[in-house]
Amino acid sequence: MTANQQVLLDNRPTGEAVAGNFKLVNSETPVLQNGQVLVRHHFLSLDPYMRGRMNDSKSYTAPQSLGEVMGGGTAGEVVESRSPKYQPGDKVVGMGGWQQYSVVSADAPGALRKVDTTHVPLSHYLGAVGMPGVTAWYGLLKIIEPKAGETVVVSAATGAVGSAFGALAKARGCRTVGIAGGPDKCRYAVDELGFDACIDYKLYKDAAALSKALQQACPDGIDGYFENVGGMVLDAVLLRMNAFGRVALCGMIAGYDGQPLPLNHPGLILTNRLKLQGFIVSEHMSIWPEALTELGTLVGSGKLRPRESVAQGLQAAPEAFLGLLKGKNFGKQLVKLI
Amino acid sequence: MTANQQVLLDNRPTGEAVAGNFKLVNSETPVLQNGQVLVRHHFLSLDPYMRGRMNDSKSYTAPQSLGEVMGGGTAGEVVESRSPKYQPGDKVVGMGGWQQYSVVSADAPGALRKVDTTHVPLSHYLGAVGMPGVTAWYGLLKIIEPKAGETVVVSAATGAVGSAFGALAKARGCRTVGIAGGPDKCRYAVDELGFDACIDYKLYKDAAALSKALQQACPDGIDGYFENVGGMVLDAVLLRMNAFGRVALCGMIAGYDGQPLPLNHPGLILTNRLKLQGFIVSEHMSIWPEALTELGTLVGSGKLRPRESVAQGLQAAPEAFLGLLKGKNFGKQLVKLI
Numbered sequence A, B: 001m002t003a004n005q006q007v008l009l010d011n012r013p014t015g016e017a018v019a020g021n022f023k024l025v026n027s028e029t030p031v032l033q034n035g036q037v038l039v040r041h042h043f044l045s046l047d048p049y050m051r052g053r054m055n056d057s058k059s060y061t062a063p064q065s066l067g068e069v070m071g072g073g074t075a076g077e078v079v080e081s082r083s084p085k086y087q088p089g090d091k092v093v094g095m096g097g098w099q100q101y102s103v104v105s106a107d108a109p110g111a112l113r114k115v116d117t118t119h120v121p122l123s124h125y126l127g128a129v130g131m132p133g134v135t136a137w138y139g140l141l142k143i144i145e146p147k148a149g150e151t152v153v154v155s156a157a158t159g160a161v162g163s164a165f166g167a168l169a170k171a172r173g174c175r176t177v178g179i180a181g182g183p184d185k186c187r188y189a190v191d192e193l194g195f196d197a198c199i200d201y202k203l204y205k206d207a208a209a210l211s212k213a214l215q216q217a218c219p220d221g222i223d224g225y226f227e228n229v230g231g232m233v234l235d236a237v238l239l240r241m242n243a244f245g246r247v248a249l250c251g252m253i254a255g256y257d258g259q260p261l262p263l264n265h266p267g268l269i270l271t272n273r274l275k276l277q278g279f280i281v282s283e284h285m286s287i288w289p290e291a292l293t294e295l296g297t298l299v300g301s302g303k304l305r306p307r308e309s310v311a312q313g314l315q316a317a318p319e320a321f322l323g324l325l326k327g328k329n330f331g332k333q334l335v336k337l338i
Helices: A049-054 A122-126 A131-144 A160-170 A183-191 A207-217 A232-238 A267-271 A285-300 A314-325 B049-054 B122-126 B131-144 B160-170 B183-191 B207-217 B232-238 B267-271 B285-300 B314-325
Strands: A003-009 A022-028 A036-045 A074-081 A091-094 A101-105 A112-114 A151-155 A175-180 A197-200 A222-227 A241-249 A275-278 A308-312 A332-336 B003-009 B022-028 B036-045 B074-081 B091-094 B101-105 B112-114 B151-155 B175-180 B197-200 B222-227 B241-249 B275-278 B308-312 B332-336
Touching: A003 A314, A022 A314, A036 A122, A074 A122, A091 A122, A122 A332, A131 A151, A131 A160, A131 A222, A131 A241, A131 A285, A151 A160, A151 A232, A160 A175, A160 A183, A160 A222, A160 A285, A160 A332, A175 A183, A183 A197, A197 A207, A207 A232, A222 A232, A232 A241, A267 B275, A275 B267, A308 A314, A314 A332, B003 B314, B022 B314, B036 B091, B036 B122, B074 B122, B091 B122, B122 B332, B131 B151, B131 B160, B131 B222, B131 B241, B131 B285, B151 B160, B151 B232, B160 B175, B160 B183, B160 B222, B160 B285, B160 B332, B175 B183, B183 B197, B197 B207, B207 B232, B222 B232, B232 B241, B308 B314, B314 B332
Parallel strands: A151 A175, A151 A222, A175 A197, A222 A241, A241 A275, A308 A332, B151 B175, B151 B222, B175 B197, B222 B241, B241 B275, B308 B332
Antiparallel strands: A003 A022, A036 A074, A036 A101, A036 A332, A074 A091, A091 A112, A275 B275, B003 B022, B036 B074, B036 B101, B036 B332, B074 B091, B091 B112
8 A cells, every 4th residue: 555646526617627626635555456556657648638528528438537536648667566467667658547656457458558768758658659649640640641742730739749740740741830829839839840830829810810821821722630629720721721631630629618619611621522530549549559659760769859848746737737728838748746 | 506595694693592693595506516416405404503603702613604504414315416426316414504405525525425214214314313313322332331220311301312312321221311391301201212211300490409300310329411401400410420420511502692601519520530521523423333323223123213393494494493492392403495
């Protein structure tokens, strides 16, 4: 038994999520059973999808239960093992949740994955070489299916998904254009992440104005779009899509608080013969090994240099998460737990 | 030279299309050149896409030019030929436009197609065994890709596209549910076209109410949807789509007059991992032979008994077309020209 801190979902948001929805508690880890391992979490991943799970409504995942530890991806180290598969000291990635330690059945499929930190820092396995990176890979390769020379756009371009998307698309010879909030993020997208251009959506008051900026950044139109935010940004991009354009819908963070978020010109889907497709990367596990191999190589070789926002200590997780929903993070949002 | 009557686009609609947008004129056919044939049109096809071409705006086809003969599909008979490929008496389908006769270069690819009227009446080559039927075939087979036992829905169910869609989906073991306007059309959809159920959208005041009716007609949810109308109907159907549902967007007639027509819950594309795809059947000519073969067999064997609304005489074309846009037709809208 080890002293453990946990963050529970205490009550559900009405509208915007607030710190009072969460509760920090002290507990102890249960005694290990045969086949189980005890993992000390070094990093907790904060991701926009968690906001959806806080609602008690039909979505692609079951709602987060009240009074239980918030779910979430974790990277850490095995500190005790009653499974022959793991030794203390092994670096592992799993879904340990918002807590310092987790007890995991080593045989449960997909519960834990051993990772090699020789060339890739442990934290990146929660970002560029983890779920967000694979998300970018799936949307680009399986939905957008880009050809060299095409123009692809991604919103939330400096986030964990967006930055991986940029590197993956660049490697395929695409013109890559990001959309992000604020001059610092846009400069970073171009200077460090290798985007050909990046548009600061905060400079534009509506979809029509943003669409004009997109026209300048994408003189040949837009062939593929990876959507993380929804709302005005999606409307603006659709106005610039070329015939036979493809849109991968992975997040619509702008609508997570429940406000209406219509798509204003669905007729464009018809007139431009577009494909819009939603997906969830956890439903496509078969592509993970191939995607992780490419992403690990991009990071290991320095072609993808993902940025991280790191909050310190579990008690900082709720505020860091609420900041993420407002775009206050700069790069992959993590909580360091050691 | 043969006396000819033609309907020209005289001026463009501002908002709703009106009869005054068209102009009936008398002319003469030009003298035949080598390689040309003179076709007497027996039937003119009226189709919703023509409304889009009346606007001077970017769309998937070039706008209809002012002062020129309205474009449109025609079925008729070769009456004079200076091409070895055609003999007088040959029954042919082409794009002769809103006029009694057309002069066609026999060698132009896709300009004319000889048809066999032994088992299929000539007029059906403009409907079930023509462009509308192939449209249904493409959307069902190439976008919806239905499996036996799945539920598929089509709007404008008794129209030329909808009735073909129903027969094609039934032949693949699907539960087929139509949406149409009025009790007569709904009864016809079930009794004559073989739909498992048909919903009269006019009975429901908003998308939520229509969505409840869909829930009853589709107890297992909706796996595929073929969209001809847009607006409230599309909103209602999206609320009932199952995970991994597919939507083929072929028409959004509700928005053709330029009024705003937002899609109110695009977040459903993400949460239900839907695919929405727009298409235009004329961009997929390679599938036409296979589609026409199946459609001809369905009609020839009596498994698809398409209904027609036939207006008499070229001068009746504008009013018949405006009625089509309001759903006043019952089945494929044609104009009989002989």
